[in-house]
Amino acid sequence: MSAHQLHIDWTLCTASGACIELLPDLLTADDWGFPFSAAGTDVPIPGGSLDDARLAVRLCPRLALRLESAKRSPQ
Amino acid sequence: MSEPWEWPPEQLRAEIKASGLLGRGGAGFPVWRKWESMPARRLVGTSRRRVVIGNGAEGEPLSRKDAVLLQRDPHQVIDGLLVTAAAVHADELHLHLDEAAEATLSRALQQRPEASRIRLHRSAKSFVSGESSAVIGAIGGGPAFPTDRRLPASISGLRGHPTLVHNVETLSRISQIVRMGGNRFSLIGTPQDPGPHLLTVQRPGHRGAPVVLESTANASLVDVLFGAGIDPDSVSAVLLGGFHGRWTRMDESARKPFGRIPGAGVIVALAPQVCPLRYTATVTRWLANENAGQCGPCRFGLPDLATAVQELADFPRTAAIQDIQDIHRLMGQVSRRGACFHPTGTANLVASALQMFPDEVDAHLAGRCTATESIRESA
Numbered sequence: 001m002s003a004h005q006l007h008i009d010w011t012l013c014t015a016s017g018a019c020i021e022l023l024p025d026l027l028t029a030d031d032w033g034f035p036f037s038a039a040g041t042d043v044p045i046p047g048g049s050l051d052d053a054r055l056a057v058r059l060c061p062r063l064a065l066r067l068e069s070a071k072r073s074p075q
Numbered sequence: 076m077s078e079p080w081e082w083p084p085e086q087l088r089a090e091i092k093a094s095g096l097l098g099r100g101g102a103g104f105p106v107w108r109k110w111e112s113m114p115a116r117r118l119v120g121t122s123r124r125r126v127v128i129g130n131g132a133e134g135e136p137l138s139r140k141d142a143v144l145l146q147r148d149p150h151q152v153i154d155g156l157l158v159t160a161a162a163v164h165a166d167e168l169h170l171h172l173d174e175a176a177e178a179t180l181s182r183a184l185q186q187r188p189e190a191s192r193i194r195l196h197r198s199a200k201s202f203v204s205g206e207s208s209a210v211i212g213a214i215g216g217g218p219a220f221p222t223d224r225r226l227p228a229s230i231s232g233l234r235g236h237p238t239l240v241h242n243v244e245t246l247s248r249i250s251q252i253v254r255m256g257g258n259r260f261s262l263i264g265t266p267q268d269p270g271p272h273l274l275t276v277q278r279p280g281h282r283g284a285p286v287v288l289e290s291t292a293n294a295s296l297v298d299v300l301f302g303a304g305i306d307p308d309s310v311s312a313v314l315l316g317g318f319h320g321r322w323t324r325m326d327e328s329a330r331k332p333f334g335r336i337p338g339a340g341v342i343v344a345l346a347p348q349v350c351p352l353r354y355t356a357t358v359t360r361w362l363a364n365e366n367a368g369q370c371g372p373c374r375f376g377l378p379d380l381a382t383a384v385q386e387l388a389d390f391p392r393t394a395a396i397q398d399i400q401d402i403h404r405l406m407g408q409v410s411r412r413g414a415c416f417h418p419t420g421t422a423n424l425v426a427s428a429l430q431m432f433p434d435e436v437d438a439h440l441a442g443r444c445t446a447t448e449s450i451r452e453s454a
């Protein structure tokens with residue numbers, strides 16, 4: 001289980017797509033260009049993608065992303 | 076004897092914990108746990124002010140129970156608000172209401188000096204404005220939209236103060252509990268969902284206005300329909316828990332106790348001549364129009380989902396297998412992708428219709444409709 005998750009604030013995101021390009025293994029574009037992950041709003045980030053996720057947080061033009069420590073990690 | 080809001084807070088909290096009361100606004104969260112989530116005043120880093128908000132603005136368009144309660148028993152709601160404020164050491168008290176209830180409540184408040192610190196607020200009527208973060212936003216002077224929550228309201232709510240939001244029926248139950256005793260209250264209904272509940276029963280295709288009645292979680296759907304003056308044999312399908320609820324049929328399960336009352340207690344009983352797929356399509360469209368326009372997947376996804384459901388419902392003109400695939404894809408693209416529960420709740424409603432009415436779906440795909448056929452037969 002990942003220790004980190006990328007939280008998407010949907011009230012801010014305008015589908016610029018920067019995060020989808022930076023995290024192609026974790027996000028795809030939905031029908032309207034918004035970042036899609038089967039996990040929904042809090043996308044688990046494996047250790048190997050942590051740097052890319054940090055970059056996405058910095059490059060999101062709308063400041064819609066934040067990196068959090070995962071709330072529930074199943075034992 | 077002193078008034079219950081003058082009792083020691085520990086005693087109030089113990090009574091509510093013993094009662095097992097669940098919130099009556101729809102989410103059904105245990106009230107004592109909500110109270111315990113309010114931080115102690117000493118807690119460093121939180122504001123010292125504590126806020127309690129009573130929410131009487133029914134977002135559910137078919138719900139009438141809170142409106143009826145506020146007209147019939149405004150003082151019980153006020154009592155509950157005072158008790159809650161005492162239990163969690165709150166200094167700021169608000170009531171968020173529809174315009175229709177304002178006059179009654181302001182009259183009731185004028186009769187009581189101890190309630191003069193309660194502030195009334197008129198709600199902006201919409202489905203998502205009843206959501207608790209939207210209520211907090213509206214009272215704080217901002218837009219009545221849900222927000223992307225960084226911190227729970229119990230830590231940082233109204234203007235950053237720890238805030239508790241309760242539905243007005245919850246408040247009236249709190250006042251009942253402190254008067255009758257938590258243990259006695261806990262014996263009513265079921266152990267998972269104790270105490271009486273207000274329900275709103277609607278009957279599309281039947282005659283008459285919605286009925287508000289009191290029941291408990293050990294009643295069955297059949298009991299509730301009889302209680303509302305509806306013959307269960309005249310009902311083909313039932314939507315339990317309002318527009319974010321789930322569909323059921325009048326099979327054996329309708330005779331079993333609910334166990335837990337669904338959602339905010341809205342029950343919609345369809346007559347056989349009303350097509351449940353069409354009804355679902357109408358509700359989905361309505362929900363799509365109610366999105367607050369903030370979150371992309373909700374703003375674009377719900378209208379597209381409503382259109383796909385409409386195509387399926389509009390037999391025999393448009394229904395095609397492709398619509399079913401579209402519906403499934405769109406449900407996956409809106410579920411859990413918004414700042415509030417609205418898109419997920421809407422997708423759940425559609426999923427439940429597909430699951431409960433496979434024969435109707437097949438009929439529509441074959442260019443027929445079981446509901447309109449039943450009209451022709453009876454004509």
Ligand code: SF4
Nearest residue numbers: 013014016017019060
């Ligand atoms: S980079 Fe930001 S605005 Fe662009 S799609 Fe991602 S979250 Fe949305």
Ligand code: SF4
Nearest residue numbers: 367369370373413415
């Ligand atoms: S998910 Fe939909 S209804 Fe909820 S805040 Fe976002 S746009 Fe509004």
